[in-house]
Amino acid sequence: MFNRVVKAIPNLFTIGNLLCGLLSITFNMSGFIEIASVLIFLSAVFDLLDGRIARSLKVNSALGVQLDSLADIVSFGVAPALLFHSIAAPSILTSLAFILFPIMGALRLARFNVKPTIGYFKGLPIPAAGLPLAGMGFFFYSNAWVTLLLAILMVSPIRVKKL
């Protein structure tokens, strides 16, 4: 029983990550762009903590890995893309960037789960792409080229050292 509770702790942080992503979308829908942006950063705090807590409690689990990706696609793929979509002036380029960002994010997450890399990441991790977009959103600044670049970097073969 005690073991099960301890095992669930990191997953509660992952659910916190998902919840902040969800709330970011609802605040964005209501026009509270700054709050929507801050909530994505709060997702990142939960995302950083869940892995560290799992490692320090030695309760890493396959379920945790799956749950983490599902939270990440919402908080760092869909929510930042919607923030960009709310701010950017409509154009074909903007629509393309908005669509490609979460799709490339999903491909990045799926690829990592199938072939995990040790010590480094192949392609920009999705939080490292979502956070700049959220940060730009906070200042009501949008740039379709930067968004496209971040999307492409996620599926690029570049190596990024793990924090």
Added chain:
Amino acid sequence: MFNRVVKAIPNLFTIGNLLCGLLSITFNMSGFIEIASVLIFLSAVFDLLDGRIARSLKVNSALGVQLDSLADIVSFGVAPALLFHSIAAPSILTSLAFILFPIMGALRLARFNVKPTIGYFKGLPIPAAGLPLAGMGFFFYSNAWVTLLLAILMVSPIRVKKL
């Protein structure tokens, strides 16, 4: 080369599923509730086709499974919950149902990917929970108890026969 193209076909359908989920959210944000609802049903068409095409082309892949879950959490977890959120009168019960629906959906998807069941599903599959919510949304009908029930059924031990 030809093999790689054939292998990618089911994943294009999965990306179609994700794209419809994304567009459902943007139409919902712009107040086009019926279109947002129809797009979730279109996601389900893509979702049904990707698995069938993968099986008939014999190109089932681990990447496809991961990508499928990431698309499903957006199209059948987040998008229907946001539709419900847009229609329902604000209350603590409504907020609870809105939050729990995608969280239970993520738990359901994560559990299935870790322990796949053969011939049957354990817990209501996420499209079978998201589609009733999308259908209710089409008629501007919301019911927090039904939403909560669908959320709980996803993580319940009930067995559902595979289609």
